[in-house]
Amino acid sequence: MNSLVSFYRSSIGKKVVMSLTGLFLCLFLVEHLVGNLLLFANDGGHLYEEYSQWLVSNPVIRVIEVVLFASLFGHALSALVVWIKNRRARPVKYAKYRLDENAELASRITMLGGSVIFLFLVVHLWSFFVPLRVTGTTMTAYQLVVQKFSDPWFCAFYLFALVVLGYHLKHGFQSAFQTLGLMHKKYQWLLGLTAFVFWFVLPAGFASLPVYFYFFSPPTPSAVVLGVQ
Ligand code: HEM
Structure with a gap:
């Protein structure tokens, strides 16, 4: 246990944690995208609702969800600690500002990107996860998606x-x-191809949802009659 803690305290330890949690989060994104593509079923949200109910009632998924939130936390925290440590260790500013020659600028951009994703997750969880799982809502997940993606600012932010x-x-x-x-x-x-699927195909797949719901608006939530509640 002690050796695990001291490994985590080292820079490489935190990088390994970031890598492993990052790869796990990528696997979650695959599952999440596949589930979200059910929104395209053009059945007023029936299939998506069944999938949503299955997620809530499946004990294995609930455990995976705990691991998911722990991974998100571990990933963000380790990134923040490594970034702060690197900044402290590098008090002299670089003179050059070309991205390939300036690791500091690259790490700043990565950190800025991570912060945008963090903000996105706060907005995203607040819009979907909190009403569906925490505070409760009379709307279904599908109805929420239709409602949220009718807002151009919300779609643009996504x-x-x-x-x-x-x-x-x-x-x-x-x-x-x-x-x-x-x-x-x-x-x-093979690694290049896998990386391409994750950095291009996955975000493009997610992006197809706000684009579809905003431009090709399906029936409005009030007109949707769902069998599953
Ligand atoms: C743009 C299309 C997306 C849609 C329509 C969507 C929809 C949803 C919905 C409806 C939920 C609540 C599910 C439930 O609790 O029943 C949810 C949860 C969640 N989403 Fe998304 N999502 C999208 C993209 C993303 C992206 C890109 C990320 C990560 C970067 C993400 C991360 C999460 C997380 C961490 C949860 C909470 C865990 C869970 O409920 O599975 N989502 N999403």
């Missing part, structure tokens, strides 16, 4: 955050592979 997420994942993937020692020449094409 699209902006998803571009930032793509950038964050692109750089995050590279750094996670490096930290975990997975950058083998032989498998570089």
Whole structure:
């Protein structure tokens, strides 16, 4: 236990935690996107509602959710601590400001991106998770999605955050592979392809939802009659 704590205290320990939690969060994103694509079923939200109910009632998913929130916390906290430590260790400012030559600027951009994603998550959880799971609402998840994505500012914020997420994942993937020692020449094409799916296909898939609901508005929530409550 003590050796685990001292490993975490080292810079590499925190990087390993960031890499592992980051990869776990990516797996969550795959599951979340696949589930969200059910919103396209054009059935007034029936299928999505069934999926939503299954998530709530499945004990394994509830445990995974605890791991998910712990991973989010561990990932953000480790990133913050590493960033602060690096800043303290580098009191002299760099003279050059080209991204490839300036690790400080790159790390600032990554941190800024992480903060945008954090803000996105606060807004996102407040809009969906809190009313559905914590405070309670008479609306279904589908109705909430339709309502929220009818607001152009909400959609614009989502699209902006998803571009930032793509950038964050692109750089995050590279750094996670490096930290975990997975950058083998032989498998570089496979890692590149996997990274592409995560930094481009996934955010683009999520972005299709606000675009679809805003521009091709399906029946308004009040006109939707759902069998599952
Ligand atoms: C843009 C399309 C998205 C839609 C329509 C969407 C929809 C939802 C909904 C309805 C919930 C509540 C589910 C429930 O509790 O029953 C939820 C939860 C959540 N979402 Fe999203 N989401 C989207 C994108 C994202 C993205 C890009 C992230 C991460 C960067 C994310 C992270 C989460 C998390 C962490 C939760 C709480 C855990 C959970 O309930 O599974 N979502 N989302």
